[in-house]
Amino acid sequence: MAKTQRHPLSELAQYLPDNTLAEVLAYLQKYKVQLTITQARRSILGDYRNAHGHHAHRISVNGNLNKYSFLITLLHELAHLVTYEYHRHRVAPHGREWKNNYAAILKDFLARQVFPEDIARELNRSLHNLGASSCSEPGLMRVLKNYDDDTYGLHLVEDVQPGQWFVTRDNKVFIMEKKMRTRYLCTAYPTGKQYLFNALYEVKILDSHPEFP
Secondary structure (H helix, E strand, O other): OOOEEEOOHHHHHHHOOOOOHHHHHHHHHHOOOEEEEEOOOOOOOEEEEOOEOOEOOEEEEEOOOOHHHHHHHHHHHHHHHHHHHHHOOOOOOOOHHHHHHHHHHHHHHHHOOOOOHHHHHHHHHHHHHOOOOHHHOHHHHHHHHOOOOHHHOEEEHHHOOOOOEEEOOOOOEEEEEEEOOOEEEEEEEOOOOEEEEEOOOEEEEOOOOOOOO
16 A cells, blocks of 8 residues: 655645645645645555544645656545535536536636646647546657656656567566557566556666576
């Protein structure tokens, strides 16, 4: 389980793009949100849990995200909160009501011109049919990756060439075989088992065979 850390709201600025703190704080304070910043989680970027009993609304966001990804993820979860306030559990998690609320929140931040042009363009393009996460919107994910810290030298699977070796975050080694229709066929080493990878899966490319450099 990812370690969590609650941050004083005044420290949020280090995770957010310039000129967005006041607006974000307004949402968090209005709905009395308990915000938690976590270590990287493989399966999700953020999470929302509704208020119940003595518990406040709770939102968690991965702390390793770049500032624009962090903000978009936080707004995504705030849209879940707003949808819950109006509809409780009577609507689908990513249904029309959530999409309308998320679009309204995004439009507010887009109007403030807090996103670089490439991210703003992809967000505007997706407003008519917002995905359940940025990972389900390939164009948006690609431009957001341009703002990641490249300390770990990660690449997208779609950047790996046939015959190149790569290693996943859980230290499994593969060789790229070929592109299929929408996914990439890769062979695991040393088992020889074959797997299909999403084009946007992040990996580290190896310079040579893992045992024979």
